[in-house]
Amino acid sequence: MWKAxxxxxxxxxxxxxxxxxYGVKRDAIIKRSQLDKWPTAKRIAKAQDQAVxxxxxxxxxxxxxxxxxxxxxEEIFQGTSKALRRFFAMSPVPQSFQEAAAADKMLxxxxxxxxxxxxxxxxxxxxLVSDFEPRRVAPIDx
Numbered sequence: 444m445w446k447a448x449x450x451x452x453x454x455x456x457x458x459x460x461x462x463x464x465y466g467v468k469r470d471a472i473i474k475r476s477q478l479d480k481w482p483t484a485k486r487i488a489k490a491q492d493q494a495v496x497x498x499x500x501x502x503x504x505x506x507x508x509x510x511x512x513x514x515x516x517e518e519i520f521q522g523t524s525k526a527l528r529r530f531f532a533m534s535p536v537p538q539s540f541q542e543a544a545a546a547d548k549m550l551x552x553x554x555x556x557x558x559x560x561x562x563x564x565x566x567x568x569x570x571l572v573s574d575f576e577p578r579r580v581a582p583i584d585x
Contacts, residue, residue, distance in 0.1 A: 445475060447465075448461055448465055448475075452483065482500040483501070489501070490502040490505035520550070520553035520554065523546065526549070527550060
């Protein structure tokens, strides 16, 4: 019975629902969750914010998600860097400003996933396209 209560409590079910479903006192559930260190959402969030003993289940789960996030950001960074290199190698003059802005946005997101730094790609489009006639340019070695 306690494994079922633990699973539901960690999944986010409120105490009133569990008390009604299993006929166990509210304080008993709280005490059990604290003694067994159930990986509740609150405990996982706390583990992400501060260093908690690494043998605690919530801390272990937080570490797993942190590593996954770091790995994902690195893969995105590598992919967008390659895409930008290919983009500029194939077309020294961007085909559209949307293409260049999209690539810059992806790279900026990979470098700074929280978006704390603003992109420096605020270009006055009218200034760039006035009297502009595209011409073919030799590819640049990257």
